[in-house]
Amino acid sequence: MSMSSDRFAFSANSGDDLLVIMLESTKIHTPSQMSRVFDIAKDTVLFLLLSCYYILESLFWTLMPNAIRPMxxxxxxxxxxxxxxxxxxRHLSIKLARLGAKVVAWDINKEALQKTCTTLTDEGYEVASYIVDLADRASVYNTAEKVKKEVGKVDMLINNAGTVFGETLLELSDAAIETTYKVNILSHYWTVKAFLPDMIKSGKGHIVTVGSVAGLLGTYRCTDYSATKFATVGFHESLFTELRAHxxxxxxxxxxxxxxINTGMFDGVSPRLMPMLEPDYVAETMIDSIRKNEVNCVMPGSVRYLLPLKCLLPAKMCWDLMHRVMKGPQSMMDLKKKPNLA
Incomplete structure (x- = not known):
């Protein structure tokens, strides 16, 4: 009988202990959950208030002419x-030099690079030039070290170089695909890794990533080019996030x-709704955007209002808009093919 009583007492005590644990657990978690809800609500309200300020600030700077805006x-x-x-x-190099910057010109084409340098020196500007194969990681790193030793710390990096072959996927050689990726996106990793640490040490720097509207909308005969330009968008956004987070x-x-852009890269293409951009205009707009420290620069500006449609409209409607109204694929069918790689 006593053993049974002991067991009953033990069982009763265990039940009380369990109840106490459950109550304590509730006491512990309830304030924590309430605190999290309060923090989310507080941050959301703060975000909404700041959003009003950000929108007004953006409108103010957008409406202000460059002539009176601090640059x-x-x-x-x-x-x-x-x-x-x-x-x-080339246009970027000339315009930057005229603004007083010390230009370090990179290109794989020796003759073309010499023309740029000759134009600058004839105008009395100092320029440093380097023959670089951006598809070769070692070449990029080695040249970056030369620049640091011979010119000094780099304040701004403009990853402008790009290549396109203008073939459909099944016509593209494997070598051409790999080259497009190496030049159009992988080289950005090597150049930024080479120059960003010194920018962080000095607390001054600017990374400019040249993508394309083809990196926002997939383009016919550009499975390699569009994909790499989509990658540049992701690269920029992730890099921006890392810089701000730290x-x-x-x-x-x-x-x-x-x-x-009317540079020869897309020779033969005849867009239906908008004419090609001229390189001088693109360079001028880029430099204005850089001097404003803008995060995004889409040219022409009207294109950015069309981009959300691809997410909002039905897929068939988007295709009909592209194929029937804009005639994007048809315009790319006349693109002159570039020499393919074996």
Missing amino acids: KNLKGDVVVVTGAGGGVG GHNTIYATLVCPYY
């Missing part, structure tokens, strides 16, 4: 421009996404 001074800054031998790169607020990042 970043580039005088004395060392600026590396990849693909400086021709097209937008408090590097004085290291700026700008993504540039232009429409077709």
Whole structure:
């Protein structure tokens, strides 16, 4: 009988202990959950208030003419421009030099690079030039070290170089696909890794990533090119996030996404709704965006209002808009093919 009583007493005590544990657990978790809800509500309200400020600030700066807007001074800054031998790169190099920047021109084409350098020296500007194969990681790193030793700390990096072969997927050689990726996106990793640490040490720097509207909308005969330009968008956004998360607020990042540019890269293409952009205009707009420390620059500006449609409209409707109204695939069918790689 006594054993039974003991068992009953033990069982009763165990029940009380369990009840106490459950109550204590409730006491512990309830304030924590309430605290989390309060924090979320507080941060959401703060976000909404700041959003009003951000929108008004953006409208204010958008409406303010560049002539009276404070712009970043580039005088004395060392600026590396990849693909400086021709097209937008050449125009960028000339315009940056005229603003007082010390241009470091990179290109794989020796003759084209020499033309850019000759133009600058004839105008009395100092320029440093380097023959670089961006598809070769070792070449990028070695050249970056030369720049640091011979020119000094780089204040701005403009990853402008790009290549396109203009073939459908089944026509593209494996070598062409790999080259497109190496030049259009992988080289960005090597250049940024080479120059960003010094920017962080000095607390001053600017990374400019040249993407494309083809990196926002998939384009016919550009499975390699579009994919790499989509990658540049992700690269820029992730890099921007890392810089801000670690408090590097004085290291700026700008993504540039232009429409077709009349540089020869897209020879034969005849867009239906908008004419090709001229390289001089693109370079001028890029530099204005850089000097404003803008995060995104889409050219022409009207394109950014069309981009949300691909997520909001039915897929068949998007295709009909692209195929029937814009005639995007048809315009790309006349693209002159580039020499393919074996």
